[in-house]
Amino acid sequence: TMRESYTSENDSGFKCLKPELRPIVVVGGYGQLGGLFCRLFELSGYQVRKLGSQDWDRADEFLSDAGMVVVSVPINLTEAVIAKLGHLPEDCILADLTSVKSGPLQAMLEAHNGPVVGLHPMFGPDITSLAKQVIAYCDGRNPESYQWLLEQLQIWGASLNRISAIEHDQGMTLIQALRHFTSFVYGLHLAEEDPKLEQLLSLSSPIYRLELAMVGRLFAQDAQLYADIIMSSPQNLAMIKRFHQRFGEAIEMLDNQDKQTFKQAFGQVEHWFGDYAQHFLIESQGLLRQANDSTHR
Numbered sequence: 001t002m003r004e005s006y007t008s009e010n011d012s013g014f015k016c017l018k019p020e021l022r023p024i025v026v027v028g029g030y031g032q033l034g035g036l037f038c039r040l041f042e043l044s045g046y047q048v049r050k051l052g053s054q055d056w057d058r059a060d061e062f063l064s065d066a067g068m069v070v071v072s073v074p075i076n077l078t079e080a081v082i083a084k085l086g087h088l089p090e091d092c093i094l095a096d097l098t099s100v101k102s103g104p105l106q107a108m109l110e111a112h113n114g115p116v117v118g119l120h121p122m123f124g125p126d127i128t129s130l131a132k133q134v135i136a137y138c139d140g141r142n143p144e145s146y147q148w149l150l151e152q153l154q155i156w157g158a159s160l161n162r163i164s165a166i167e168h169d170q171g172m173t174l175i176q177a178l179r180h181f182t183s184f185v186y187g188l189h190l191a192e193e194d195p196k197l198e199q200l201l202s203l204s205s206p207i208y209r210l211e212l213a214m215v216g217r218l219f220a221q222d223a224q225l226y227a228d229i230i231m232s233s234p235q236n237l238a239m240i241k242r243f244h245q246r247f248g249e250a251i252e253m254l255d256n257q258d259k260q261t262f263k264q265a266f267g268q269v270e271h272w273f274g275d276y277a278q279h280f281l282i283e284s285q286g287l288l289r290q291a292n293d294s295t296h297r
């Protein structure tokens with residue numbers, strides 16, 4: 001299958017699209033996502049240097065002949081770290097992997113006069129292959145000089161999605177900030193209600209189990225990362241507050257035993273999803289079948 005061929009390609013290395021590139025410096029390369037990208041670059045034959053938090057006294061040595069610099073440090077430090085890079089070679093590509101894009105992209109354009117591109121891998125460090133994984137990218141400057149990089153990401157299996165930094169951050173308000181926050185609150189609620197998790201699971205249909213897994217997996221990850229993502233912009237907070245308000249309004253229906261209004265609202269949402277509602281039903285059935293197959297393997 002396609003997935004298997006990517007996995008085996010992972011072991012044996014990937015085609016190198018820019019063999020003449022000078023060293024790639026990954027700032028934060030000892031971290032989770034930076035480490036993953038270091039491995040992928042190395043597997044593709046690039047020379048990789050990791051610049052960690054203790055290496056700044058040797059930054060010149062790391063950076064003076066860099067062909068590309070990739071910034072992958074905690075979100076709240078990203079802009080300061082970019083500003084600290086100093087003078088890079090004119091043709092050096094400056095890129096980042098940050099989960100928010102407007103601030104870091106602006107900081108990179110201010111810090112460097114050469115090629116700049118913002119990347120946001122829409123996956124965590126736990127993936128085993130990039131096949132079917134999405135990487136959003138924001139053009140910064142001189143896109144012609146980093147087309148090979150975008151193609152390299154595709155060789156790794158990623159599918160690319162070009163978007164402006166502003167639209168990206170607006171999308172992430174819903175896709176990341178609100179979703180992560182509702183998972184966080186649901187987890188908090190479970191912890192305080194303190195049900196027997198094993199019993200809940202034994203009573204769960206596969207889809208609820210998957211939903212519980214979606215919530216639970218958040219708490220196996222880094223609290224700082226999620227605090228930074230959720231609190232990265234005022235528009236995130238405004239969105240979460242609107243959600244909170246709608247939640248309150250919906251509870252009023254319950255207080256009033258108002259099934260009529262409930263059904264009207266249900267119909268409104270059904271109409272908004274349109275053909276997707278049916279499509280999602282079928283898609284989730286397929287996913288559940290796959291999940292079921294893999295747990296019985």
Ligand code: NAD
Nearest residue numbers: 028030031032033034052053072073074097098099123124
């Ligand atoms: P991480 O904490 O695992 O890695 C960050 C690394 O940066 C650490 O090794 C840390 O020591 C290092 N660091 C801190 N300050 C530094 C400094 N001044 N100079 C050099 N290195 C420094 O975090 P992560 O999860 O790998 O996240 C890194 C970036 O990747 C973030 O911008 C995040 O938004 C983005 N990202 C993460 C994920 C994810 O799921 N983990 C997904 C998409 C994007």
